[in-house]
Amino acid sequence: MSDPFDFDLFVIGGGSGGVRAGRIAVSEHGAKVALAEESRMGGTCVIRGCVPKKLMIYAASHPAAAAEARGYGWPEAQVGRFDWPAFRGKLHAELDRLEEIYERGFLVAGGTLFKQRARIVDPHMVELADGRRVSARQILVATGGRPALPDIPGAEFGLISDDLFDLETLPRRVLVVGGGFIACEFATIFHGLGCETVMIHRGDKVLRGFDDEMRVRVGYQLEGIGIDLRLGVNATRLERRGEGVRVRFDDGRTEDFDAVMFATGRNPNTEGLGLEEAGVKLGRRGEVIVDRWSQTQIPSIYAVGDVTDRVNLTPVAIREGHAFADTVFGAQPRFLDHAVVASAVYTRPNELGTVGLTEEQAAERGPVEVYAAHFSGMRDKFAGSTSRVAMKLIVCQTTLRVLGVHIFAPEAGEMIQLAAIAIGMGATKADFDRTVAVHPTLAEEIVTLRHPERRHAGPQADTVAQAAQA
Known part of the structure; x- marks a missing residue:
């Protein structure tokens, strides 16, 4: 009797969690797996997040390293002018290399890749952007998250973290809006690369959810290295002014910046995927509601990674994806304990x-x-x-x-x-x-x-x- 489904598993999303789930299902458990990715293989972490951000952190650390070298007896230690175009070109080459590794690894394992958007039609059917419909015994949603813009006039004139790696030139004066780890890290990057950096956060301390003492220490450090950190302040309006942006704050002041970066959180990337139409329950922020096995209330549909808004970290998505594949296709039931994650x-x-x-x-x-x-x-x-x-x-x-x-x-x-x-x-x-x-x-x-x-x-x-x- 022929199999009624085209695939055992169809994965929507080519980030770390989706790729790991698909690769383990096909290479270790013999499942027939397809994956659809509308952008680039590797997802946010590899292409727009952890990897490029960490490389930028390294680049931004060298002025301080030169200062330290002078303290250790190297009086002529200097870093000179930072060449952003040269760094950016090398960065994109590295991201291309990593993307190719993700794609090749999945294909060599035996997976089928569709480089286009997919949406769920029913519990066992997805529709590709070109109109083709593909059936699957199980569907896994691993579409991650996307940066959230604040609901203020002119927000479209601001940048999100995704945009920074494609800037033609670095801004001379930049405003970072937000107080989470992305805001703190990018404020550190901008300052280290020579940008005059202002950071505003509506709360009284940065890094909500972290240990209070450490939150204070991070704030002191941001100020100590020369970042203009303003707590209890929010932006209410952005206006285009020539090549720059004019920002109005909630205390009535206005200031001009070459660029404004919003680091005001991320939302689960579920819009337009057909989830609710297929009967999948979403949470208040649009997150896919799953149990500890990453299963939705529709038995054939699962979700892993940031789209579930549990612990939004790449290694967590990878572990969730691996556990899903072992459980569903390997008869090795296990789930990830989210209680202790560094x-x-x-x-x-x-x-x-x-x-x-x-x-x-x-x-x-x-x-x-x-x-x-x-x-x-x-x-x-x-x-x-x-x-x-x-x-x-x-x-x-x-x-x-x-x-x-x-x-x-x-x-x-x-x-x-x-x-x-x-x-x-x-x-x-x-x-x-x-x-x-x-x-x-x-x-x-x-x-x-x-x-x-x-x-x-x-x-x-x-x-x-x-x-x-x-």
Whole structure:
């Protein structure tokens, strides 16, 4: 009897989560898989997000590296003029190379690729942009997210993060609107590349959702490196003025900028996919509602990655996609635990690495102890830098289990990856204590914290912003 479906799996979206799911399903479990991508293979992370952003962070770090070199006895160390066109050309060549790897890997595994948009017609049917209809036993939505523009007049005159990698020239004076990790990172990039950078955020601290003390420290650092950070401020109108943009703020002031970048959040990319017509339930922000197996209430339709608005990180999408393929096509049922996922904010000179509960979250759940260290790193101090490192462990007083680790230091992203292994295994403070330090390193402070700096007795958390003054 012939198979009633054209494919076992049809994936909509060629980003990290969709490609991983499709490749595992076909190469390890023998499924017949097709994938549709209307833009570029690799998705936001590879083409418009993590990868190009991190390369720009590296580029923006060299003026500070030259200053450090002078502090270490190289008095003539200079970086000179930054050649944006040369960097941009090399960046695009690298992104092309990575895209080709994603595409070739999927095709070599045995998948079928449609380079066009697809939408869901019914629980087992998708329609391609050219009008063809393709049936599938299972459909996986992995279309990611898209930058959100604020609802203000003239918002179309602003840039989103996707636009920055295609700029012909860097702006002399730029406004970054937002207070999340994308805003903090791109403000750091612009400043490091020589742009006069103003950053506004309507809240009283940047990085909502992160540990309060670390939020304050990141804000201080942004100001300390020369970014004009204005908290409690919002833009209300943009107007085109010649080659630039005039911005009106909610305090009545107006200022002119060469460019305005909106980093005001991202929305799940579900518009026009036919999901609701097929019976798939969407959330308030347009996210696909799924269970822990990434399955919607329509049994044949699944979703992974940012389109579900669970934990919006590329490695999470990859793990969700892999778990989906193993579960549905490999008879190896498993799902991703989203409770302990490490993340990093790539500011400079210090990054923020975090895993587990914040101090505020932990204090709301029960009695905790906070072990902390605040100091000048040997490398920075010798070079004459005023930068300070901060590390903290959040420990449950009852079980002595380490509930959270937060690191504000150079290369904190590298450190938090290893700490995440311990947290995921349920390590206790005693486990950290009996680990012998590697000396001299910044990371040794994580295993040499002996006495709690403060304790929280009840479910309510007290403010810790003043700790950032230490």
